[in-house]
Amino acid sequence: QQQVKQSPQSLIVQKGGISIINCAYENTAFDYFPWYQQFPGKGPALLIAIRPDVSEKKEGRFTISFNKSAKQFSLHIMDSQPGDSATYFCAARIPRKAGGTSYGKLTFGQGTILTVHP
Amino acid sequence: EAQVTQNPRYLITVTGKKLTVTCSQNMNHEYMSWYRQDPGLGLRQIYYSMNVEVTDKGDVPEGYKVSRKEKRNFPLILESPSPNQTSLYFCASSPIDRGTGEQYFGPGTRLTVT
Secondary structure, three states, X not given: OOOEEEEOOEEEEEOOOOEEEEEEEOOOXXXXXXXXXXXXXXXXXXXXXXXOOOOEEEEOOXXXXXXOOOOEEEEEEOOOOHHHOEEEEEEEEOOOOOOOOOOOOEEEOOOEEEEEEO | OOOEEEEOOEEEEOOOOOEEEEEEEOOOOOEEEEEEEXXXXXXXXXXXXXXXXXXXXXXXXXXXXXXXXXXXXXXXXEXXXXXXXXXXXXXXXXXXXXXXXXXXXXXXEEEEEX
């Protein structure tokens, strides 16, 4: 069962445009929602993250919008650049339980391949 | 430099031939994890470890083994690889109880089983 669903699978945007990637989750226990960016031949790296008590977080050209009631969150890349071309993964984390071993478990979405044309 | 290293980066093997992919981190992180990445499926967790000698199954553990005898190392073992284990594998580490819990990923190991 896919607990985090990501769309679209691929996205092509012109330089200067806005890239939008969406994710939906099912488990209301998730407490942390990061986005990871992966360049070809590299491992994923944390791009930006949000907690469910915040509706929006912005870092430079990257913004996460979070809708707790709809159980959805999205990544917006403003003024997209060719250097933003990468695979993007949304994720959701299960919180740590006292004495439990599940801390830090991230459930990832399917990934979005973003191509920004010059 | 703080990093997670994996070896080998590329591996082609045949069905049934045991192999080990090594993972090492130099950040003194307690938590380590293995993922496989497949097109359309994203990253799926294979096994994880909260600390030395503490390991547990992730979402897709069948056909894999791990061990955590030292804090810095977390090898992934395929006792009898099969073609459906052809994939891109990532090791990751993270601190517990400090920081944001960000996971740091290695560069990946591309495995082909024929």
